[in-house]
Amino acid sequence: MRTRRVACVAAATVVAPLAYLVVGRKPCLTWGAAEEEVDRLMPGDDLLANPDIVSTRAISIDAPPATIWPWLVQMGPGRGGVYTYDWIENLFGLNMHSAEEILPQFQDLRVGDVQSLGSKGPRLRVEVLDAEKAMVLRSEDGNWVWAFALYREGERTRLVSRNRIATPGASRLVRVFNIFVMAPGSLIMERKMLLGIRRRAEHLAHPTTKPASESRAVQGLFKPVDYSGRTPYRRPPATYLRLQWLGPLVTASGMSPKYVVTLEVPGRRSGVIRRTTLVRATYEDHDYLVALAGESEWVRNVRAAGGRVRIGRKERHPVRLVELPPEQRAPVIQAYLLRAGRRPGSRAVANEARYYFGVSADPSVEEIERIVQHYPVFRIEPEGASDE
Secondary structure, eight states: OHHHHHHHHHHHHHHHHHHIIIIIHHHHHTTTOOHHHHHSOOTTGGGSSSOSEEEEEEEEESSOHHHHHHHHHTOBTTTTBOSSOHHHHHHTTOOOOOOSSOOGGGOOOOTTOEEESTTTSOEEEEEEEETTTEEEEEETTSSEEEEEEEEEETTEEEEEEEEEEOOTTOOHHHHHHIIIIIHHHHHHHHHHHHHHHHHHHHHHHOTTSOOOOOOTTTTTTSSOOOOOOOSSBOOOOHHHHHTTTHHHHHHHHTOSOTTEEEEEEEOTTTOOEEEEEEEEEEETTEEEEEOTTBSOHHHHHHHHTTTEEEEESSSEEEEEEEEOOGGGTHHHHHHHHTGGGOOTTOHHHHHHIIIIIOOOSSOOHHHHTTTGGGSOEEEEEETTOOOO
């Protein structure tokens, strides 16, 4: 029986990658695109002549190019976001906050403008900007070209996104990783981006039409997860829960912001170590953890463990978590919103204040005090510290 199981696993290990290469890779790289769109010459193709990877993905939008164009122009970190999984993008420190409205301050994009994808990521320069027709970005090292083009089809518009990527000097392992991990991952992110642009543009073009409702799984992909309810526990979207294992890996790699840490705590029933990625807030020289979802699993596990946990990034160290009484939580939650030098009332603060806490864009401590009972807060103390 054991031999048969091992043989089945070995066969699956061989067959699954082969099946993906034969059947799945092309649909992955050409999601939504017709054959003629895949074969069509697009603006920016001449900027990278011999790419190792080319993806062409597309979507039909019931709106004219003029209505879609503003959503493309304002895209980017610290701008309008990219309308996809913000929480995943921000694990890499990309400062993505997908806008739900046209932002006039970001409509003056010009050829030559540069956007940085995080502190360690590539810098993308605007190479082509043909109003209501095409926008092309290229990394400064020349190994990535990302093009968007709009093609009118009667009353509808086709939005086509093409990525051309070169990987000079990449090892065989890196190339295998790109094929089997990065390409499917890019489909997940880009598909949601295209759907997000369509939803926004169609709502702008037909404002009297009620936008399609979003499930809990979809919520958080187009906008921040709504934790602002007043129930004891506010369950995150299913997609977030399925991908939660990525958080500790990204944090350990050093790609996430320094205020993102991994909490390790034994499960209160199983005793198995549970890992959760959390944001560490600082207030008056102390570090804190805020439970956005209320009475979540990690909160109950911490209580069951008497606050004895391990916290860190690449390496986790033993600490003691001390739960604050409600009357002490408000200034810590305010510090959470204003972490890393954020400006009061900025869009990032406003989004989190609204969706995470259900308060105004620039909440006072007094306003936050009205909701603190729904948000457990823990002070991080050295191992062996008392509750005082």
